[in-house]
Amino acid sequence: MPKLLLLAQNPDQYLTLFHAALPELEIITAPAADCELAFGDPSLLKDAVPHLPNLKWIQSTWAGVEPLLNPALPRNYILTNARGVFGPLMSEYVFGYLLLHERNILQHVESQKQNRWNGMLTGTLRGKTIGLMGVGSIGAHVAGTAKHFGMTVHGFTRASEDCADVDAYFHADLPAFAAGLDYLVNILPNTRETRQLIDASVLAALPAHALFVNVGRGSAVDEPALAAALDEGRLRGAVLDVFQQEPLPPGHVFWRTPNLLITSHTAAPSFPKDLAALFVKNYRRFVSGQPLKYQVDFERGY
């Protein structure tokens, strides 16, 4: 009977879901030498990996798998991440905040507190340009939502140009990409190449009315440069779900930066139902000897 190590935030929900779908699976919650399969959160799995000498496959519940990419950890197994499930959730987050901004929702809430009928006209997403840094499965979904709302979509990728909802691709000149945008959304994973990519030069290239949204990784942003741009009114606003240090430390400049909205790395929650379904599909491929979906390249980092 195959043995699966389960290390996730909601073990009981996963146990119920796995027992129902895969009754043949023996599920354990602490590493065992003969265990070949593992499922869960990279932050929890990283300490277990050295104690799994027969590990063949890990299915991550996250899209980003940084904790398992530590070069000190073994890499002699197949690592698959969670893809396909986060695109719709990320789109909800991104467009929730884009509409909050465009429709002046917080201003209306404030007017209401003062019992004031606020007849200000609002803007619209239609005709605006959104720039996506990273157009993988999440970016492609965000691009589709942007098209639904009548936006023009620019994409910044290393080389790929395979999303039909992207109107124009950019690969090298990030300031040129930034210059034409109303909204800049970072979806890039944390790799050597994405670190500090959104620096003072990119922020200076963005139009002053632009809004920056980060749902990728905090490492992509020069945080002091972003705080300065917002402080000096050179940028309309920012919505950040990810930070170089999480939780955001109490003394961090972002807590006192104007026109900045902070959320807590919750843009795309890992719903057990979604992740269990993804595992079950990949598990069926595993037992039938088919190549697994969503394999991570340890060198590339995603």
Add this chain to the structure above:
Amino acid sequence: MPKLLLLAQNPDQYLTLFHAALPELEIITAPAADCELAFGDPSLLKDAVPHLPNLKWIQSTWAGVEPLLNPALPRNYILTNARGVFGPLMSEYVFGYLLLHERNILQHVESQKQNRWNGMLTGTLRGKTIGLMGVGSIGAHVAGTAKHFGMTVHGFTRASEDCADVDAYFHADLPAFAAGLDYLVNILPNTRETRQLIDASVLAALPAHALFVNVGRGSAVDEPALAAALDEGRLRGAVLDVFQQEPLPPGHVFWRTPNLLITSHTAAPSFPKDLAALFVKNYRRFVSGQPLKYQVDFERGY
């Protein structure tokens, strides 16, 4: 040379747009006996109509045309309203507020004011059921956006069943329609048949976790019954853009009703560019003798 009476909130923008597109048109801003065409806001046009004995056609900048439906006013002309332009704008409003609710955006804003990292998980639109009262051109667009976000769509109409994005239609039993919803959105126009349609029985049928959004007309709602349902926690929340009296009077119970968000009849702003384009198209049909688009039935009221 055909004469057009222009009575709208932004006359200068329309003048520029009309001059550019239709240089042959003489545009006047006060009624004249020989004027056959009028364009503008129904609230401004209603006083002009009795002074336009040769009126052949009015193009309204609004979707709802109540001020021109007053039985004391002449009806011996073709009245066309604005359709097709408000669907995308209404969708932005509706989904801005649905995502505000589902993603706990206001709670995150409050946490941030207290410098507090709020790790609460959020909900998702995916899998939720939205009920649309009214599935005309606006409702159809909202239905399409709901489908994009993975929702189930129920539609309440008098008889029509022609929107492919509606999963189930209801025509008679409004409480039965309400009972299965996570979100109820009213888009109905103000007619004799829609008045007070959303009454205590409908509100009682809605699940307690449901959110009610009104972008149709305030006349459709029993306002004291809605205030009571929110006050007693029998309904999760409401977002209202329209009211029986606008602006909402200072003493109105809604100013002190909990879990209620108020906006000022601005869900679908009339952007001159959109409305001028719509007029120009209909005008070309008018001069070439083709039937006009978006004709209003004075008896039906829309």
